[in-house]
Amino acid sequence: MNKLTTVEEAVSIIKDGDTLMIGGFYTVGTPHDLAEEIIRQNKKDLTIINNDGGNPDSPLGRLIYSGNVKKVILSWCGYLNELPDMVKSGKIELELNPQGTLIERIRAGGFGLGGVLTKSGINTIIEEAGYGKRVHLNGEDWLYHPPLKADVTLIEAYKADNFGNLLFRGTQRNFNDIMCYAGNIVIASVKKPIKKKGELAPDTIMVQGPVVDYLVQQEV
């Protein structure tokens, strides 16, 4: 079971029409190498789930601007100035979720739960726009949101071993750990030289090896 591969091979697994979860908050923790390669390989009709879409200069932002993305699910897109116009002209569909709802929908998808029950967005445009469905449970009103899953998850990690165990550093973790559970295929772009199985302390591991399918070593 060799999980180590190249950026080219890892990204070649993505099919046109796939739903991708791409990690990162602003550009921290985003696998820039993988996003750049998705542009290069000209993958089409993608749906992308990410917190904020990066910025127009980042590979993820350029991918969203490329015309090859049919839908984005984000919590914020303040750096992507052209996105609202692209939405208006029908070039792309934008779904905005409260950030806490977005991460929890991804967790529900990855952890086999039926969805999220939250107060976030209740009695707001989120509910009016039909993104959440009001349910009455345990004596209270909640907004229900269905789980999110992806065909492929692409994230950045700081350390890894060749079994796929992952560690993050600082604010690199953000959506990255949870997204690993919600992708049918998981690709991690690893910053530091990838270690051998057993070289990471078992209590410190943030994503368990069996969940990760492919590892790409960033240039070191």
Added chain:
Amino acid sequence: MNKLTTVEEAVSIIKDGDTLMIGGFYTVGTPHDLAEEIIRQNKKDLTIINNDGGNPDSPLGRLIYSGNVKKVILSWCGYLNELPDMVKSGKIELELNPQGTLIERIRAGGFGLGGVLTKSGINTIIEEAGYGKRVHLNGEDWLYHPPLKADVTLIEAYKADNFGNLLFRGTQRNFNDIMCYAGNIVIASVKKPIKKKGELAPDTIMVQGPVVDYLVQQEV
């Protein structure tokens, strides 16, 4: 803000009638010193949430047998041979939850979610006994379970700093990290000498200091 206290003072915070979450799987990760002190201080009419209730020789098991516990919520009680008879004779109430449902109900309570939607226990006695409520959401049937909260959470940690940051080791973590979020007051019994703020690496912390109210140093 001094969170360090004694076993006696920490446990004195518990009131008769309180709902307690007590960490641990079998007896690993259970704060034995705190459970023993609850017996000694003769706290009454308690509701206890734990995975398995320990065993008849452990402080938690003896607390459950003591007559001072009116209800236990567990996933398994195979070591507590007298518990079924106590239930039959009305001395104690027992609610059994699938283990994955139990931990997720605690997480929902601690993280402000409206409850849990799971397939676990669907079409079984769990549903027939009314523990879960069947709901139809996103085209599928799920069992809904309401969140669980506690007046006081009592857990064991391996390392801590005096701000309340906690680390666990091996299988000590089990329910302990998540239970910290679901208790109004959180007491941690710490194995290793408690460190100063800043001495634990910020990426390795498993429960954040602000969540923990009291720290008790185990004998070292």
Added chain:
Amino acid sequence: MNVSEQLTVVKTLSKKEKIAKRVAQMFRDGSLVNLGVGLPTLIPSFIPKEVEIWAHAENGIVGVGPPALKGEEDYLYVDAGNRFCTIKPGGSFFGSATSFGLIRGGHVDFTVLGAMQVDEEGNLANWMVPGGKMAGMGGAMDLVVGAKKVIVASEHCTRDGSPKILKKCTFPLTGARVVDIIVTELAYIEVTPEGLLLKEISADTTIDEVISKTEAELIIADDISVMNV
């Protein structure tokens, strides 16, 4: 510092600094606080020395420290406002699921946000102008339903002088019935079940001026006092 020096310092505070200074007085030692972008970032410098607060960042920090010094930026230490930051001793990093768990679960003691509009019911609109540029709500909708106390820290009126504190918000809401306290350069107002309770006014205004600059009905507190800023 003698009294006249102190007076000078106070006089040089901008509107925003006044608001920040008043909000800073609400925190207790050990408070976990989420500070929004803009005005709320001015608050930390006004926190009394004997009070240690813990700043929470949505992207996964408890204990956000001061901005990183030029040349000492760590590319993986970035706060929720996209600034290179540091972390305080005792701080911790974690993922978004835990971060919003802390928020939704009521573990964040205070969240301080700006407002486009706020109203008598405690409704808050701070993320979207109808027909305006769509930027998204980020974590604001979670913060306003989850934090123990929701503080709106905002100038009393819009740039063109019209009221921000309204009878009823007209912009899309961030949250319904969520605001606890409104702090402006003129007033400290509590949202109560009976309506907006004016508890303090700044030294350089009058109750009448505050009323005239507020569309919402104000209840004047019996013990109304002067804001200590």
Added chain:
Amino acid sequence: MNVSEQLTVVKTLSKKEKIAKRVAQMFRDGSLVNLGVGLPTLIPSFIPKEVEIWAHAENGIVGVGPPALKGEEDYLYVDAGNRFCTIKPGGSFFGSATSFGLIRGGHVDFTVLGAMQVDEEGNLANWMVPGGKMAGMGGAMDLVVGAKKVIVASEHCTRDGSPKILKKCTFPLTGARVVDIIVTELAYIEVTPEGLLLKEISADTTIDEVISKTEAELIIADDISVMNV
């Protein structure tokens, strides 16, 4: 080892060991496997050398290693069966929320459990006898709905010789329509939408004997073969 020695080894396998050996053949290199208490704990010793599996323990381990040696027990390394265990290189520890996330989310490739009763629809009863002692379901209800493949590994009949593979379970269910494969010392049976498909029988039995010891209707596979145990 020559053929006659091999034969001797095979002949000395107990019923339970036969079942364990057959189940062990189903795992692939890298499989994440949850092994229940009792019979399933015999499986690891039958896994081919070229296949490395990762044992999952509900209380928070991926990569459970062999039992701890006498005198080398670590009081915080305990598996889901309450045995002092070790952890393999590459293994990891985590909390119950992640552990059951792995289970419910379909990340566990195989779960192997015993059965009191199993039936034509793939219903499984393995946690409670009506009127019997109440011990609780532990993690079994999550495992049977979450794991990719649910394997029942059980002796074909109860101790008193009555069938365990029934038309309809009478004991309280662990899960409804959850079982994929049933392995006994006599047979390898797949649960299909059409019913129970008998695919293999052991060398020392006959189809008729299997049918006679099974209450449920069995569909005999066209390519029925002998279990390699």
